[in-house]
Amino acid sequence: MLLGRKLFRRLPLLLVLMLSVAGLFMPTRPTPTQAQLPTPKLPEGFKLDVLADQIKQPIALTFLPDGRVLLAEKDGAIRIFDLATKQNKLVIDLGPEVNGAAERGLMDITIDPNYAQNGYLYALYTYDFGKQAEDGVQLRSGRLTRYTVISDVAALDSAFNLLDGYQSDLPYHAPGAVRFAKDGTLFVSFGDSSDPYTPNDLSLRAQALDLLHGKLIHINADGSAVTSNPFYDPRRPDSVRSKIWATGLRNPFRFAIHPDSQLPYIGNVGWSKYEAVLRATAGANFGWPCFESDHDLPEFQVRYVCEGVTQDIVSRVAYSYTHNGGAASVIGGDFNPGGNFPDALRGNYFFADFSSRYLQRAELDASGNITTVENFVPDIGFLTDMKFGPDGAMYAVDYFAGLLLKLSYTGTLPVTPLVAPLAAPISVAATLPVTSTAVLTPTTSAPPPAPPPSLAVIIESPERDHTFATGQVITITGKALGAGGQAVPAEQLSWDVAWVTGLSQRTLARGSGPSISIVMPAADPAGFPTQMSESSYVSVTLTAEASGNRASTHMALHPAQADGYIRSWWLVGGYFNKLLADDVLPGGEASFKLPDDALDPSVSVKRIYSLSRRIDLASYIQPPEHNIAYAFTWIHVPTARQALLGLNSDDGIAVWVNGAEVWRNSVSRYVPYDTRDMDLPAVALKQGWNAVLVKVEQNVGDWVFKARVLNTNGSVMRDAVAATTPD
Numbered sequence: 266m267l268l269g270r271k272l273f274r275r276l277p278l279l280l281v282l283m284l285s286v287a288g289l290f291m292p293t294r295p296t297p298t299q300a301q302l303p304t305p306k307l308p309e310g311f312k313l314d315v316l317a318d319q320i321k322q323p324i325a326l327t328f329l330p331d332g333r334v335l336l337a338e339k340d341g342a343i344r345i346f347d348l349a350t351k352q353n354k355l356v357i358d359l360g361p362e363v364n365g366a367a368e369r370g371l372m373d374i375t376i377d378p379n380y381a382q383n384g385y386l387y388a389l390y391t392y393d394f395g396k397q398a399e400d401g402v403q404l405r406s407g408r409l410t411r412y413t414v415i416s417d418v419a420a421l422d423s424a425f426n427l428l429d430g431y432q433s434d435l436p437y438h439a440p441g442a443v444r445f446a447k448d449g450t451l452f453v454s455f456g457d458s459s460d461p462y463t464p465n466d467l468s469l470r471a472q473a474l475d476l477l478h479g480k481l482i483h484i485n486a487d488g489s490a491v492t493s494n495p496f497y498d499p500r501r502p503d504s505v506r507s508k509i510w511a512t513g514l515r516n517p518f519r520f521a522i523h524p525d526s527q528l529p530y531i532g533n534v535g536w537s538k539y540e541a542v543l544r545a546t547a548g549a550n551f552g553w554p555c556f557e558s559d560h561d562l563p564e565f566q567v568r569y570v571c572e573g574v575t576q577d578i579v580s581r582v583a584y585s586y587t588h589n590g591g592a593a594s595v596i597g598g599d600f601n602p603g604g605n606f607p608d609a610l611r612g613n614y615f616f617a618d619f620s621s622r623y624l625q626r627a628e629l630d631a632s633g634n635i636t637t638v639e640n641f642v643p644d645i646g647f648l649t650d651m652k653f654g655p656d657g658a659m660y661a662v663d664y665f666a667g668l669l670l671k672l673s674y675t676g677t678l679p680v681t682p683l684v685a686p687l688a689a690p691i692s693v694a695a696t697l698p699v700t701s702t703a704v705l706t707p708t709t710s711a712p713p714p715a716p717p718p719s720l721a722v723i724i725e726s727p728e729r730d731h732t733f734a735t736g737q738v739i740t741i742t743g744k745a746l747g748a749g750g751q752a753v754p755a756e757q758l759s760w761d762v763a764w765v766t767g768l769s770q771r772t773l774a775r776g777s778g779p780s781i782s783i784v785m786p787a788a789d790p791a792g793f794p795t796q797m798s799e800s801s802y803v804s805v806t807l808t809a810e811a812s813g814n815r816a817s818t819h820m821a822l823h824p825a826q827a828d829g830y831i832r833s834w835w836l837v838g839g840y841f842n843k844l845l846a847d848d849v850l851p852g853g854e855a856s857f858k859l860p861d862d863a864l865d866p867s868v869s870v871k872r873i874y875s876l877s878r879r880i881d882l883a884s885y886i887q888p889p890e891h892n893i894a895y896a897f898t899w900i901h902v903p904t905a906r907q908a909l910l911g912l913n914s915d916d917g918i919a920v921w922v923n924g925a926e927v928w929r930n931s932v933s934r935y936v937p938y939d940t941r942d943m944d945l946p947a948v949a950l951k952q953g954w955n956a957v958l959v960k961v962e963q964n965v966g967d968w969v970f971k972a973r974v975l976n977t978n979g980s981v982m983r984d985a986v987a988a989t990t991p992d
Contacts, residue, residue, distance in 0.1 A: 305645045310607075310676020313645070316660075317346055317353065317669040323662035325373045325442075325650040326669070330381045332655050336662065336669065339370035343388065345417055346669060356386070357412060357419040364391045364405045367436035368456075372518075373443050373650075375451075377411075377486065384414040385486075389443045389453065391433050406819060407431035407440040407477075409453055409488075422721075426817045427488035428453060428508075430804055431477040432765060437461045438516040438534075442597070446527050450491050452510065453482040454517035454531065457553065461536075464564040468554035471513050472570050474506040476765070479553060481517060481529060481545055483510035495548030503761075511543075513551040513579070519597035519650060520545075521614070526633050530583065532597030532616055536562075537588070540595035542616060544583040544633060552579035559585065584627060584635045592620030596648055604657025607678040615641065615659065617648040624648070624672075646670065720753065720816035721746045722809045728990040732825045732833055733785040734983065739822065742780040745809030753811045755779045761806045773803065785824055823874060828940050829911070829973040829981035830878035831898055831957075833989050835859045836871045838894030839886040845893065845917040845931055845962040855924045858956050859897045860990055872989050879936055882961060882968040889968055896959040899991045900974055903984055905952045907977050911942030914970040917962035922948045923955055931962070936969045945975070954991040 305313055322339040329335055334346040341359035346352075363371050369391035377385035391407045409428040412419040433439055438456025445451055457479040459467040471479025474496055483491050490497055490507035497507045516534035523530060531543040533551065539558035543551055554562060555571035556579050565571050586593070598616035614627040614635070626641040646668070651661035657680075658673035674680065724743040733739055741760070745753035760781040762774045773783045783803065803822040808815065823832065837859070840849045850857045859870070871885055880896060883889035902908075910927065912918060917931040928946040961970045974985040 306643045307672075308641065310678065311642075311672060311674050313642075314671045314673070315668050316348060316671050317351070318667060320662070320667040320669060322370075322664060323649070323667060323669065324371060324664065326652060326660060326662055327375050328652070328654055328660075329376065334654075334660065334669065335374060335376065335386075337371050337374045337388070339372075339664075340365050341371045341390065343371075343374060343386070343419075354417055356414060356417060357421065359388060359390060359421075362392045364393045364433075364436075366405075369405065369433060369436050369439045372440050375443050375445060378445055378449055380414075384419075386412045386414050386419055387427070387443055387451070388412065389440045391439050405433045405436075406821075407433050407455065408819075409440075409443060409451075425815065426819075427451075427486075428477075428482065428484060429806065429817060429819050430505075430765075431455055431458075432802075432804075432821075433458045434467055435460060441516070441518045442520055444520065444522050444529070446522055448527070449486055451484050451486060452520070452522065452529050453484065454514070454520060455480050455482065456516040456518070457514070459554075464554075466568070468515070468565070469568060469570045471515065471553045472550075472555070472574060474509060474512070475504070475771075477505055479512065479514045479517075480505075480509050481511040481514065481520070481531065482508045484508050493547075510547060511545040511549040511551065511580075513549075513553045513556075513574070514543075515553040515557075517543075517597075518594075519616075521597055521599045523633060524600055524602065524612075528633065530597060530600075530614060532595040534594050535585075535588075539585050539587055540593045540618070541582040542584040542595065542597070542614075542627070542635065543580070544635075546580070549580040550574070550578060551582070555579075558582050584638055586638075594619040596651070598624075599652050599659070601659075602653055602657060603680070604682055605680060606657065606659075606674050607676070608681050609678070611681075615651065617645070617651060617661075619647055619649065619664075622646055622648075624651075642672070645672075720809050720811060720814050722807055722816050722818040724805065724807055724818055724820050727822070727992065728988065732823045732831075732987050734825050734986050735785055735787050737785045737986070738782060739785060739803075740780055740782045741805055741822075743807040743818075744779060745807075745811070745816070747811050753809050757810050759808045759810075761808070763804045765802055765804050785822075821874075825983070825986050826878070827981070828878055829975065829983075829985070830940075831900070831972050831974075831987045832875045832878070832880075833898055833987045834873055834875070834880060835897040835989055836873060836882065836885050836894060837868065837897065839869075839882075839888070839892040839963075840894070841888060841892050843893045845919060845929070845960065847893070849893075850895065854895075854919075854958060854960065855921060855926070857895075857897070857921075857958055877938075878940075878971050878973075879938060879969045880971060882963070882970070886968075890963060890965050892963045892968070894961055894963075894968075896961070896970070898957050898987050898989060900950065900955045900957055901953060901986050901988065901991070902950050902955070902974075902982070903952065906950055908948050908950050908982060908985075909945045909975040909977060909979065910948055911973045911975050912944040912946070912970070913937070913942060913972075914961055915967045916964050918944075918970060919960040920946070920972075921956075921958040923951065933964065933966075936967065936971060942973070942975075945979070947977070950974075950985075 324339045325337040327335050337343050341363035343356045344353045371390040373389045375387050389409050391405050411425040413423040438458050441454035443453045455477045457468050457471045459465045470476045483494050496509050517531045520529045520531040529545040533541045533543050536557050541558045554565040555574040596617040596619050601613050603611035617624050622644050623640050624642040624645045627635045627638045630636050646663035647665040648661045649664045654660050658671055661670045722745045726742050747753050755778045759777045762783050763772050764786045774781050805820045808817040848854050882894050886894050913936040915936050916933040920928040927948050974982045976982050
């Protein structure tokens, strides 16, 4: 969603208190309540109806061929709302794999133009894979997945991944919207996944043609690149650049396709000063982060990436507006096809502002340029999606109020019933009258055919969240199971392994069969932006094709960072109102190991990989005060040796290596973000895998720690690697 920098800083106090801490989950109900908010000021002849309420975080909607509403909730549920019976039905719940931290979640849905025949439903979301912490704020991935709906129900095993590999480093500016064009191709938008508060080098990826961040993507319905795309490379047809339509976007949360030109009109959520509506022509570069709207940003102009991004190559915005000291988060909307609103408004582009709660109306000229904009409905609500329905009325969802809304016209100005899509934009005249309202007529169709047999694609080794030393040979193995658990022949498995850095992506290996081997690339060169260097990783995709179906799975392998800090951990706990002196683990702390040891089922166990060297336990474990938790990992060294552990914690910390307690400290202190280590206990490491258990106590304030393995002279031990599961 778009709870970006502006919303956090400028919403009314009660909302700011709820949303001011980065990484907090979004609330399910509004504060203040809808009854306490101003009443919408509707234009004469218009009415606003509540069609459904008490919806949990409604985020997106679309229409089925029979006129029913398909509605998505941020936590992953997709429901059908029947406007005639007022009943709703769950189609599919993606909650078990959707990551809903902050602005992540299920962001958008759409249906196939041939839905009545094939039942295809498309979902765009960020996901927790494997045993990652549910709704964790750390590194995740985003994907576009297709499901098959039969008799109003979609099975999870009907999933077909069309677009994967979007790296969500931070829980902001996530995957945005997905829309079909008339020719059956798909446009998909992705945010920059960067820090919404301060200048961050991760934003520079919006200018990188090998990454999905800050892009509008254009693909066929099977996930392949459209060959007429501006950066299409016939030598690399499946590359990111081959699928890019437009670049330089910050948070393109919503967009609409113009009915004539078929160009996307994007609501691009701005940073500190400007919101923009963008008319996205092929190859357009809208300048972020070197520019915000049409204005250069000194904070980023000094970065080398922005040296070639100048005013003369940046595409002009169609319309922009300033924050004027208040909140602002533009929501791209929809074009009015006619049939319910007065004829003079036909062809107008309607869009909203989530933070300011208003609906705006834009007039376009015959060339598709925005000529005038008016505040059409002030105080309409916290809208996250809006679409004109088959009856010509506007339908929208209010995220905080949990409402499905309908804005319709019942006045006396003329309205031409909706017969065909808009042929040309019509300018607003001074006075205008209505006569009729289009009627919603349900249609019937034969049920879609049964989908092809499902495929389960599995990467067997190495375990997720391993770290690997530079130059280390890594063999990756996998398999696929078809109907009845039958193994898919090895020749029908294909691998795509790439090295992804902050500004580029390069192929490491491609091949077929049950395994593939690579060498972990060298660390990024000196001077490479730290935030990007720490987010570099190996992207592994295994794809299987069998019996007319195709499925993929994805994982990330991480290089041992140059700073040496351990980022792969099992987190165990918390144990509320327990102290550092309390041994609460089964069998005792000295003999505890994971993943072997059994735990009480009521105890939370999460496996994480942290981009940050500081492990923030409060992001995973609640309550964040008067609690203790454990972090466990394995450290591998090729030979036995003496070493130092570099440690920091807030509050108390205790550490065991191979069952021997090596450190205990009950001092409360600040944990710096840099590479200073407060404690340096000496440890003896054996050849091979060493079990490391860290226990961190929490009273009040921060609940963080960091740990790394050092040589006895204090330098980083380069050949030590961490893994949550030993080979």
